[in-house]
């Protein structure tokens with residue numbers, strides 16, 4: 001399973017927000033940033049967030065740890081553990097602030113062993129499909145927050161059916177082509193192919209029909225003079241029109257010979273069939 005990581009180039013630094021809030025299309029709708037009450041930190045975060053809003057059209061929310069804790073007060077214990085774990089993680093820059101009131105357990109320090117157990121428990125919960133996990137997910141969704149990393153929609157790499165290049169999509173997506181262009185090319189080629197196949201099979205049927213008709217009407221075929229082909233073969237042409245919707249003689253000839261060879265050649269072909277059969 002892969003998760004995308006979102007960075008924003010602000011021109012003066014690369015900014016990696018704390019939380020992302022995704023819309024149904026899988027695009028980032030909102031960023032939530034958690035900062036302590038430190039004034040300078042808040043000012044620099046606000047500056048960065050307003051640049052992101054302007055350049056990327058993504059809304060933001062800046063909350064303090066105190067506010068965050070309020071939001072999570074009603075969530076299950078294991079989620080509090082998850083947040084604690086996240087706050088304490090080496091990968092976050094804010095772990096130092098996770099003391100005192102900011103600790104998920106309200107000033108009661110965990111022993112290393114307890115922390116390890118919570119960590120393992122949380123990992124197990126996330127790996128499972130338990131109701132506890134669902135409660136955690138619902139809780140986060142309700143609060144409008146998605147925890148860094150863990151709540152990003154899983155992505156996968158697929159092979160484009162048209163160009164063979166890899167592309168990345170949300171795992172639940174039904175997309176099978178890398179781009180609209182590839183989807184279009186595939187559709188056009190497929191339509192052309194099915195048109196050609198259809199035409200081929202019609203041609204084959206017309207040819208078989210003429211062969212059958214010749215064998216069943218040997219007397220007519222053999223006795224038709226070359227200067228009366230059109231009128232004598234009129235019933236055959238009418239039948240083909242009714243059966244296959246084709247009355248253009250050039251198309252009929254093409255069906256038999258692969259190219260238009262004219263009426264004379266068609267009659268010769270039919271007569272040859274009759275004679276062969278006699279022998």
Ligand SMILES: [Zn+2]
Pocket residue numbers: 160161162163164165177178179182
């Ligand atoms: Zn493609």
